[in-house]
Amino acid sequence: MKSAEENDRDKVEKKVELKYCERCGALGVREIGGGEVYCDRCLLQVAELPPAKKKPGKVMLPVQRHSIIEDYEVQEDDEEIGDIENEGGAA
Numbered sequence: 001m002k003s004a005e006e007n008d009r010d011k012v013e014k015k016v017e018l019k020y021c022e023r024c025g026a027l028g029v030r031e032i033g034g035g036e037v038y039c040d041r042c043l044l045q046v047a048e049l050p051p052a053k054k055k056p057g058k059v060m061l062p063v064q065r066h067s068i069i070e071d072y073e074v075q076e077d078d079e080e081i082g083d084i085e086n087e088g089g090a091a
Helices: 004-010 040-047 078-082
Strands: 016-020 027-031
């Protein structure tokens, strides 16, 4: 019969965390810091995929040119502004 100390030496504790598979969404556990992102089933399927043709680069948002409206300047005509009369009251 084993002593308590021998039983303690035989026990191997591993800390695990919950993780969703990034392909199918299945919930599973993995060892903390393990780095696996796919479940065992999806890992086999992903391994069969051909390698990517190009390496992912820096992600940037698309930038569009300024529209004509942004560059348009409004010219105020002093004569027309003077013709407006205030009649009072609520708007």
